[in-house]
Amino acid sequence: MLRVEGVTKSYPGADGPVPVLRGIDLALDAGETLALTGESGSGKSTLLHVIGGLDTPDAGRVVLDDVEIGALDDHRRARLRRERIGVIFQQFNLVPSLDAAANVAFQARLAGRCDPDWNAELARRLGLEAHLRKYPEQLSGGQQQRVAIGRALAARPRLVLADEPTGNLDEESGAAVLTLMLELVTETGAALLTVTHSRALAERMGRRVHLSRGVVSA
Numbered sequence: 001m002l003r004v005e006g007v008t009k010s011y012p013g014a015d016g017p018v019p020v021l022r023g024i025d026l027a028l029d030a031g032e033t034l035a036l037t038g039e040s041g042s043g044k045s046t047l048l049h050v051i052g053g054l055d056t057p058d059a060g061r062v063v064l065d066d067v068e069i070g071a072l073d074d075h076r077r078a079r080l081r082r083e084r085i086g087v088i089f090q091q092f093n094l095v096p097s098l099d100a101a102a103n104v105a106f107q108a109r110l111a112g113r114c115d116p117d118w119n120a121e122l123a124r125r126l127g128l129e130a131h132l133r134k135y136p137e138q139l140s141g142g143q144q145q146r147v148a149i150g151r152a153l154a155a156r157p158r159l160v161l162a163d164e165p166t167g168n169l170d171e172e173s174g175a176a177v178l179t180l181m182l183e184l185v186t187e188t189g190a191a192l193l194t195v196t197h198s199r200a201l202a203e204r205m206g207r208r209v210h211l212s213r214g215v216v217s218a
């Protein structure tokens with residue numbers, strides 16, 4: 001379902017380009033869950049952004065359901081992102097001017113796939129029913145995290161990308177949020193790729209790969 005082939009990426013440095021990704025190959029099937037680990041600065045977020053079409057590789061390909069993301073023009077790439085990829089960012093990136101309900105519905109609405117029954121079910125399962133009229137600044141970190149998960153899943157994406165999805169939560173809330181996320185991802189048949197430093201989180205994923213010096217090892 002997802003294929004990453006020979007992806008390289010460098011950033012400009014004082015003494016010339018600094019390679020961050022040096023030829024990444026990775027494949028993920030529908031329904032699979034994968035933890036991407038690696039020391040700080042190893043390029044995990046960069047790889048997640050390249051896979052999600054938020055950043056472009058210098059070379060190599062990212063193919064989602066037989067569509068090469070890098071070959072699409074901006075408009076088509078944005079549409080593919082909206083319709084097929086849900087992203088949960090480390091800092092949640094909720095829309096401050098929208099309440100929790102509108103944040104959950106946000107991406108699905110943009111994708112033209114808003115299903116009020118599914119949104120309501122997500123809100124209920126994520127324990128957000130009492131908070132739907134609150135704005136992000138009125139929500140706790142854990143509640144914002146659950147809104148971000150709801151938003152990522154509302155359009156029933158094929159692929160969910162998460163960057164430290166429980167990084168801002170205490171161990172107990174993190175474990176509970178992760179259980180919910182895994183349940184919802186499994187039910188919708190999506191694939192999940194999550195970047196994490198947490199061993200506990202990584203151990204609950206079906207597969208783990210480690211990123212070191214710009215290449216992955218199983």
Ligand SMILES: Nc1ncnc2c1ncn2[C@@H]1O[C@H](COP(=O)(O)OP(=O)(O)OP(=O)(O)O)[C@@H](O)[C@H]1O
Pocket residue numbers: 011012020038039040041042043044045046047
């Ligand atoms: N926009 C950018 N411009 C220049 N260098 C960048 C840029 N984004 C990332 N880098 C560099 O690329 C390297 C990889 O960064 P990245 O954020 O992908 O690492 P990471 O493994 O996700 O780290 P962490 O675990 O600390 O979040 C780092 O050395 C970082 O400084």
